[in-house]
Amino acid sequence: MTPGIRPLVAGNWKMNGLGASLDELSRIAQGFMHGLDAETEALICVPDTLLSRAVERTKGTPVRIGAQNCHTAESGAHTGDVSAEMLRDAGAKYVIVGHSERRTDHKETDELVRAKAEAAWRAGLEAILCIGETRDQRDAGQALQVLSRQVAGSVPRTATGHNLVLAYEPVWAIGTGLTPTVGDVAAAHAHIRGELSKLIGDQAARIRILYGGSVKPSNARELLSIENVDGALVGGASLKASDFLAIAEAYQQLP
C-alpha cells in the first residue's frame, strides 16, 4: 500500500465469459454494494463482446468496467480491431495495454504499447499498462533490468496518477500458481516506482502499481500488504465472485 493512494482491485477475464458469466459479475457488484469499503476501487476487464452488457449490469454500483486491448488509431481500415474510442463508447473506463499474453501472442513491442496507452488517453480512458520479466530473465538475474527497459520503453512521459496504472506481472507467475517472494515483489515495485520517477518526476508517487500473477484469496493479504503494492490485477480468480470479493476484502483487513 502507498499512503494517499486509492487501491485498485482489478479483474482480467481474458478470453473467458459468455452472457451467463454476467451473473457472476452481478454477484461481484452486489458484494461491493453491500459491505465492501468504498475506499477500494473495483474494476473488471471483460472481453469486448460483453462490454455493454457488463456496463448495464453494474450500473449504479461501484464496480467499473474495462477492456483488455485497443488499436492505436481512432477508426479506419483495421479489420477485426477495436479502437479506444469504441471501448469508451461502449462504456469502458479503463483498458489494459501490453499484457504479456499480447506481447507474446501478437508480438507487441514497448513502442506499440506506449502508443496504445496514448490512444487510451485520447479516448478518455485510463490505461493499465503491464510489465514483467520471464522466468529465464529472472533466473539470469535480469528481472530489474527488464523492468527498467519496459518502463522506459512503454510508459509515455505524460503519464500521471489520473491516466495510468502500472501492473507488475511476472510472466512466470501468470496462471501457474507460483508467486514471487514478498522480498522480490517489494524490490520489483520499489524499482518500478524509482524508474517511473526518473521518467515522470513527482507524478510517480501518485501512480498505482498493481501486482498480478496467481493472486488468490489465500495469498492476497500478504501480497497486498507489501509496500508500493497499490492493488491487484487478478486473472483466474476474478472469474469467480466469491474469490474476487475475498481478494478485495483482504484490503479491508489491512491496518
Ligand SMILES: O=C(CO)COP(=O)(O)O
Ligand atoms: O495475467 C493476469 C492478470 O492480468 C494474472 O492471471 P492469473 O491471476 O490467472 O495468474
